[in-house]
């Protein structure tokens with residue numbers, strides 16, 4: 001998708017006022033800005049986000065290779081108006097180049113989706129950032145992803161919580177993602193090979209669910225497995241025409257509300273592993 005289609009309708013003046021106010025507030029509170037967070041020189045290890053199964057506090061791994069490229073990618077994401085510091089810091093921390101095939105390594109930090117094999121793609125960085133922001137994850141939240149793909153989005157989620165469940169229908173992708181996440185140190189992610197349409201009933205209910213493949217309608221089991229007060233972010237629409245990223249919220253009474261966020265382009269939610277014999 002083109003960046004133009006994602007640009008928020010916000011005047012430059014209002015952005016300036018918000019930016020200046022944010023800086024004053026940040027200075028008053030003595031906290032660092034997103035720009036500082038995205039700068040490796042001032043970046044500390046991310047704060048613990050929950051606990052590992054062993055009970056040890058969880059901190060995601062830290063990477064320094066290609067940090068300047070990640071910082072440049074974060075600057076591009078900020079041009080869309082995305083200002084969530086925790087999300088920007090996580091985007092500056094996860095080594096996207098480790099999640100793309102070697103042939104695309106040079107383009108790993110371009111704001112574009114890239115092929116990951118089997119006809120699938122790793123999503124555009126801005127979309128990953130926006131979907132993560134929309135989940136409003138609190139430390140310790142339990143989150144489910146449908147469509148592990150490369151494992152990149154799942155790794156992003158571990159910057160907010162250690163309770164990450166992810167389902168991938170294509171067996172070789174599920175296996176590779178699991179190995180990759182373990183090798184890189186994102187071993188708190190639980191990957192399952194299967195049809196994400198059914199969710200992960202044994203681990204339900206979830207505070208947040210993220211779907212990274214497009215469906216015509218939200219699979220009902222996912223709504224059932226969402227906690228009251230939970231948020232589900234998923235693209236809905238047709239495979240080749242207009243798709244919208246949708247936010248589905250379940251309120252305290254269990255009532256479901258939905259609203260479209262931005263137009264997007266995703267690969268379809270499959271009901272069968274195309275690599276299965």
Ligand code: SAH
Pocket residue numbers: 120121122123146147148149150151152153154167168169170173194195196197212213267268269270271
């Ligand atoms: N989140 C991924 C990008 C995923 S692309 C990343 O960060 O790399 C969408 C993925 O959804 C593909 O890998 C595709 O195989 C998977 N998928 C499609 N239908 C699915 C289903 N029913 N259940 C689980 N995964 C599915």
